[in-house]
Amino acid sequence: MEKHTNANLVTSENDRFIALSSKGSKFDFQSKPNGSFKYKNQLFDFKVTHAEDGFTYIELNGQKYAVELVSVNQNKYEVLINSITYVFTVETPFSLKRKDLLKKQAPQSKVESIPAPMPGKILDVLVEEGAAVNEGDALLVLEAMKMQNEITSHIKGKVKKIFIKKGENVMKDDVMIEIERN
Amino acid sequence: MTQIKSLLIANRGEIAVRIIATAKKMGIKVFAIKTLKEPNEMYLQLADEVIEFPAQNDEVPEFLDVENIIILAKENKVDAIHPGYGFLSENPYFAKRCEEEKIIFIGPSADAIYKMGNKTIAKQIATKHNIPLLKGSYGNVKSYSEAEEIAENIGYPVILKAASGGGGRGMRIVEHKSDMQKMFRLATSEAEKAFNDASVFIEKYVRNPRHIEFQILGDKLGNVIHLGERECSIQRKHQKLMEEAPSSALTPQLREIMGNEAVKIAKAVNYYSAGTVEFLLDANNNFFFMEMNTRIQVEHPVTEMVTGVDLIEWQIRIANGERISYAQKDIKICGWAIECRINAEDVQSNFSPCLGTIQKISIPRSKNVRVDTGVREGSEITPYFDSMIAKLIVYGETRQKAIQTSLTALSKFKIKGLKTTIPFCKAVLHNKAFKQGRINTSFIQKDLDLLYYQEENEELLAAAFAVFSHVNELRNDQESQLDYEKGKALNPWLLNKRIKSL
Numbered sequence: 001m002e003k004h005t006n007a008n009l010v011t012s013e014n015d016r017f018i019a020l021s022s023k024g025s026k027f028d029f030q031s032k033p034n035g036s037f038k039y040k041n042q043l044f045d046f047k048v049t050h051a052e053d054g055f056t057y058i059e060l061n062g063q064k065y066a067v068e069l070v071s072v073n074q075n076k077y078e079v080l081i082n083s084i085t086y087v088f089t090v091e092t093p094f095s096l097k098r099k100d101l102l103k104k105q106a107p108q109s110k111v112e113s114i115p116a117p118m119p120g121k122i123l124d125v126l127v128e129e130g131a132a133v134n135e136g137d138a139l140l141v142l143e144a145m146k147m148q149n150e151i152t153s154h155i156k157g158k159v160k161k162i163f164i165k166k167g168e169n170v171m172k173d174d175v176m177i178e179i180e181r182n
Numbered sequence: 183m184t185q186i187k188s189l190l191i192a193n194r195g196e197i198a199v200r201i202i203a204t205a206k207k208m209g210i211k212v213f214a215i216k217t218l219k220e221p222n223e224m225y226l227q228l229a230d231e232v233i234e235f236p237a238q239n240d241e242v243p244e245f246l247d248v249e250n251i252i253i254l255a256k257e258n259k260v261d262a263i264h265p266g267y268g269f270l271s272e273n274p275y276f277a278k279r280c281e282e283e284k285i286i287f288i289g290p291s292a293d294a295i296y297k298m299g300n301k302t303i304a305k306q307i308a309t310k311h312n313i314p315l316l317k318g319s320y321g322n323v324k325s326y327s328e329a330e331e332i333a334e335n336i337g338y339p340v341i342l343k344a345a346s347g348g349g350g351r352g353m354r355i356v357e358h359k360s361d362m363q364k365m366f367r368l369a370t371s372e373a374e375k376a377f378n379d380a381s382v383f384i385e386k387y388v389r390n391p392r393h394i395e396f397q398i399l400g401d402k403l404g405n406v407i408h409l410g411e412r413e414c415s416i417q418r419k420h421q422k423l424m425e426e427a428p429s430s431a432l433t434p435q436l437r438e439i440m441g442n443e444a445v446k447i448a449k450a451v452n453y454y455s456a457g458t459v460e461f462l463l464d465a466n467n468n469f470f471f472m473e474m475n476t477r478i479q480v481e482h483p484v485t486e487m488v489t490g491v492d493l494i495e496w497q498i499r500i501a502n503g504e505r506i507s508y509a510q511k512d513i514k515i516c517g518w519a520i521e522c523r524i525n526a527e528d529v530q531s532n533f534s535p536c537l538g539t540i541q542k543i544s545i546p547r548s549k550n551v552r553v554d555t556g557v558r559e560g561s562e563i564t565p566y567f568d569s570m571i572a573k574l575i576v577y578g579e580t581r582q583k584a585i586q587t588s589l590t591a592l593s594k595f596k597i598k599g600l601k602t603t604i605p606f607c608k609a610v611l612h613n614k615a616f617k618q619g620r621i622n623t624s625f626i627q628k629d630l631d632l633l634y635y636q637e638e639n640e641e642l643l644a645a646a647f648a649v650f651s652h653v654n655e656l657r658n659d660q661e662s663q664l665d666y667e668k669g670k671a672l673n674p675w676l677l678n679k680r681i682k683s684l
Contacts, residue, residue: 027645118534
């Protein structure tokens with residue numbers, strides 16, 4: 001037996017939820033009393049199924065994709081659909097307003113960190129703390145899957161701190177170097 | 183003529199599964215090696231006998247451990263060893279050790295492996311037999327200043343390659359003289375690390391060539407035929423990601439010319455077993471010999487699809503000493519085949535490897551679709567082995583049909599728990615230039631705007647799912663709070679009703 005769960009779970013009618021993707025797209029949903037969602041003035045009837053084959057599907061007008069919720073961190077949702085990751089923060093009109101306000105007040109960070117793009121081993125560190133770097137300058141050589149990759153700086157600035165040493169192993173997203181923007 | 187009745191597979195994963203399938207068909211008893219790194223894999227279940235690899239504390243990975251594999255083969259009295267691809271498949275010392283111990287090595291002679299494995303010697307042989315080659319150092323380059331000198335002579339851009347290399351490792355393109363010192367250092371250190379041999383050679387770099395390779399089959403009686411070409415231009419950092427047979431670039435005439443050259447170089451080293459001769463083909467249909475791979479290739483199924491020849495079966499029959507029953511004229515290329523490599527990699531994050539467990543897997547099965555895989559539900563993707571988890575091979579009467587069937591099959595190929603290169607394969611198959619057959623080795627950099635394909639409304643559905651999950655969570659929070667804080671005051675009838683509706 002397949003277990004169907006209707007996507008309409010909103011407690012009261014006409015609640016609005018705004019999904020903001022990390023890439024900048026914005027999806028503004030409004031729940032409707034009949035169980036569907038209103039999006040861009042169109043009514044959508046999403047269906048979520050936990051099927052017997054072990055996959056979870058989301059379906060809309062005959063389009064049906066396997067979907068996974070990879071992680072939840074507060075209101076941040078990482079969704080995997082057809083092997084593509086989408087990251088959304090789900091906001092209400094009120095929380096979105098507050099978020100925009102906070103963003104305006106916060107100063108732009110001067111320090112940019114360089115995280116490891118993949119797990120691997122540091123073969124060589126090509127810069128020293130305090131060194132000036134241009135955009136595109138090589139910072140270090142990272143070996144991953146038996147390939148050597150030059151990691152370059154994406155901004156112009158000064159090397160603020162180096163967290164790694166030659167010969168060390170790093171995990172994905174470990175901060176290797178911090179660069180202070182000029 | 184010997185008759186192989188038992189064989190040991192010195193490999194793992196999908197190629198072990200592939201070899202088992204043919205060996206079983208031929209009535210051969212198969213021994214597989216179990217390692218502590220993946221003690222529950224599919225290939226072990228399919229084998230007739232499973233041998234445990236002896237516990238060890240040194241740093242040699244199991245499938246590279248020549249002496250221990252020889253010991254296992256002798257202890258179990260196997261007639262032959264199949265090395266698969268990678269690992270010891272192109273190690274002449276291993277082939278020689280097998281010979282010394284009277285175990286049949288399913289592959290070419292140690293001498294042929296050695297000659298073709300050393301790119302410098304391979305080029306010398308090609309030169310001697312008038313096979314077209316790129317200008318270059320024709321030998322190892324000792325220093326960057328020597329490299330600079332040669333590069334001045336043949337003209338930039340040039341490419342530095344590890345003499346013992348393969349699979350794109352230890353290769354560096356040098357565009358200008360000013361980059362030579364840095365690139366020379368990178369190439370030699372990478373070569374030293376990867377192959378224990380820092381020597382590199384230098385060669386004229388052809389911009390945007392196609393990578394065309396010919397499948398060769400030779401027997402121990404000196405007969406050599408080719409089974410047509412494979413187009414392997416869809417590459418990223420010299421790693422093949424998609425292959426097809428035949429190539430849309432070749433006319434029957436060009437196929438015959440290139441095929442004959444491939445046979446010629448194989449004959450020059452008295453080649454037997456299956457092998458692959460790689461060429462670069464430039465925009466004006468000039469071709470240049472690159473190297474010969476003296477093993478079964480990952481992409482061999484596309485050739486099997488269009489020729490109907492079981493290459494693993496012929497490797498075994500040739501190892502038995504049998505004569506190839508096909509003459510060149512018997513080999514007909516029929517229809518089109520495409521192979522998509524499905525790797526556990528994150529296409530959105532620079533193809534970085536995705537480690538983890540396959541929670542669920544659903545493999546498309548239909549006419550004209552073949553899936554070679556070594557994984558199943560519960561399989562773990564570890565950092566010990568490469569990231570390829572499956573190959574989807576599709577046949578079509580025409581290239582267009584093969585593309586369409588591949589896309590349908592990819593959309594039915596589902597894996598839960600890991601990200602795969604499926605969205606990348608879709609992006610290639612949907613690309614206009616690809617559909618028209620206009621591809622070369624720069625395709626991914628130049629013609630592919632986005633490295634992954636998004637299905638229609640995919641992002642909208644993902645957003646809806648995020649909202650759905652969020653609302654679900656809000657409701658759970660609310661309910662647990664209600665029950666905890668106000669539960670005592672609730673009317674028991676209402677409480678009961680609420681519990682039922684949870």
